[in-house]
Amino acid sequence: MSSKPITFTTSNSIEPYFFVDQQGGIQYELLDEALTMSQLTLAGVTFATNLRALKMVRDKDIDCIINSPANTEDLFHTQSLIEYQNSVFFLTEHQLDINELDDLRRYPLVGFQNANQFLGQAFYKLSQLHPDYRELSSQKSQVLMLMNKHTEVIILEQRIFAYYLQAIMPTLKSVPKVTQVNLFPPAPRYIACHNEQTAKLVDDAITQFKQSPQYQDIMNKLTPLTQNN
Numbered sequence: 001m002s003s004k005p006i007t008f009t010t011s012n013s014i015e016p017y018f019f020v021d022q023q024g025g026i027q028y029e030l031l032d033e034a035l036t037m038s039q040l041t042l043a044g045v046t047f048a049t050n051l052r053a054l055k056m057v058r059d060k061d062i063d064c065i066i067n068s069p070a071n072t073e074d075l076f077h078t079q080s081l082i083e084y085q086n087s088v089f090f091l092t093e094h095q096l097d098i099n100e101l102d103d104l105r106r107y108p109l110v111g112f113q114n115a116n117q118f119l120g121q122a123f124y125k126l127s128q129l130h131p132d133y134r135e136l137s138s139q140k141s142q143v144l145m146l147m148n149k150h151t152e153v154i155i156l157e158q159r160i161f162a163y164y165l166q167a168i169m170p171t172l173k174s175v176p177k178v179t180q181v182n183l184f185p186p187a188p189r190y191i192a193c194h195n196e197q198t199a200k201l202v203d204d205a206i207t208q209f210k211q212s213p214q215y216q217d218i219m220n221k222l223t224p225l226t227q228n229n
Contacts, residue, residue, distance in 0.1 A: 003039050004039070004040050005041040005042075006035065006041065006063045006064060006198060006201070006202065007043045007062045007064070008042065008046070008062065008064050008065070009045065009047070009056050009057065009065050009066070010046075010048075010065060010066035010067050011049055011050040011067065015163055016159060016163040017160075018047070020047050023044070023045060026082075026159065026221060027066070027081070027082055027189070028042075028045065030219075031066070031081060033218065034081065034209035034215075035205050037208055037209050037212065037214075038201070038208055038209075040201060040202070045066070046062060050069060054069070054072065057075065057193070057194050058074065058194060063193055063194065063195065064078075064191050064194075064202065067190070067191075068191060072192045075192035075194055076193050076195065076196045076199035077190050077191070077192045077199065078190060078199055078202045078203035078206060079190070080188030080190050081206050083186040083187060084157050084186070084189060085158045085159075085186050085187070086118075086155060086156070086158075086184045087155070087157070087158045087180045087183070087184070088153060088155055088180070089156060089161055089180055090146070090152055091176050091177070091178060092176065092177040092179045096152065098183075100183065102126070104153060104183075105129070107132075107152040108152045108153065109130060109132065109133045109155070110134055110142050110153070110154045110155070111127070111134075111135045111136075112139055113135050113137040114135065115127070115135055116135070123184075139156055139160055139164060142154045143165055143168060144168060146178070158180060165178070
């Protein structure tokens with residue numbers, strides 16, 4: 001059976017999900033394995049701004065967009081290949097009492113860039129009233145601030161946190177335990193294609209792949225380094 005090449009684009013070049021310089025990462029590997037298992041070919045991922053990525057798919061220059069935005073009713077969607085989990089992190093030794101969003105008001109808090117636009121209306125309102133809330137574009141800097149006790153709480157996607165914690169561990173004198181609290185629902189990551197048949201091929205490939213041991217092997221690549229509250 002011949003292998004059908006499918007081209008993709010995405011605006012999310014977020015380590016460890018995608019590495020622009022090597023066309024790799026967890027999400028890249030998942031997609032590549034899913035397509036290969038169904039005799040399809042990942043013919044490349046083009047990284048672009050969200051608007052440009054959507055335009056390339058709508059103009060049919062590229063087949064599908066990964067991590068499709070919500071406003072793509074004119075495209076054909078697949079099921080989610082992976083979910084992102086934005087979470088709250090703090091040093092376990094501080095024994096912070098965080099069980100719901102309102103508890104965050106009591107502690108200095110650092111979010112990722114535009115977190116208050118992505119994490120729901122309740123968090124947006126909290127961020128506007130919080131006495132010590134800020135956002136950073138560098139997610140590595142967030143992890144450094146937490147580990148060096150320059151802030152008490154950060155909000156970050158859990159695998160991104162684990163990736164950067166592993167990266168900075170050699171620079172730390174000691175690695176304190178970290179508690180993770182999941183106050184936000186998982187965020188499914190969908191793929192959208194301009195062609196219905198292509199979307200079905202990708203969707204069927206994801207279904208088959210999720211039932212295989214290879215899927216969980218890739219998902220387990222980053223061992224959790226935190227304690228869940």
